Amino acid sequence: MKGYFGIGAERISKPMNMGALMRTAHAFGASFVYSIDAALPVRSVYSSDTSKAIENMPYYNWDSIDDMALPRGCQIVGIELTDDAIELPEFKHPKAAAYVLGPELGNLSPQMMEKCHHIVKIPTKFCINVSLAGALVMYDRMVSMGKYDLRPIMPGGPKK
Template sequence: MSRNATTWPPHPKGYFAIGAERMSKSLNLGNLMRSAHAFGASFTFTVGATYKAVEAHADTSKSQLHLPHYNWATLDDMALPGGCKLVGIELLDGAIDLPSFRHPLRAAYVLGPELGSLSEPLVERCDYVIKIPTRFCINVAMAGAIVMYDRVKSLARFADRPIGEGGP
């Protein structure tokens, strides 16, 4: 069965963006941007990053040619669209486990830096904070891809999984 590019993959309702605070490694930023492009993000962003998106060589899809990227110098500079919920992704005790989280239709997901956590002011600004149920922190770009996959799986229409093992 061939898949028509306009109907595959199924498009989730709403829109989303993804970014990171104080990003310091261009390869991680590039991987995150490439995944965001692949999963259908509306835009990507950084807050207080030391690397700019243009330096993100791992973004082989050249996402900046296809969707906006915002480099906000400070948290005060961050300007999300009206009604967009800010969702922090961090291993915090009070965070919602990702498998139990209901994704907002309009969301901007933000991850912390490679060698740290989301800043307290950013966590306070978040409407929700979620965590991926892992034993320890994983790579920023990988964490972003897991959250984007969960969003697509939750908000797009896919065929039900078969009762037994394997495919239909």
């Protein structure tokens, strides 16, 4: 699989959610993780990351959207449940992406939504946990970007 990705959250407030997101990002091979305007002590993030992801990839803790420093060509993909967002199963992931999720009790800020190159929604009836949403996005990226062969229509049958 070519390219790279990072994943983070804006205004996240629960250390265990950030730790779970970091651990999952580590498991899926993310290049970096980040938070923007996090409402939690950085030390608590480190203690809630049981896989020690931050010993294996960078963690950026930006104070504001303006402080974000992403690699050239990296597209910001907002994950938000809005009417006009692209549904995740129909989204073509960019080769270089920084996925951003909103806080536990809210949405991505209007400033972040404006900065995003794409807004994508997970087709659920209502919002789900931040770390679970991140896991679904990373899984979809891995599957849709060609790491695996297409699945057969039926066992032993032609691939769709």
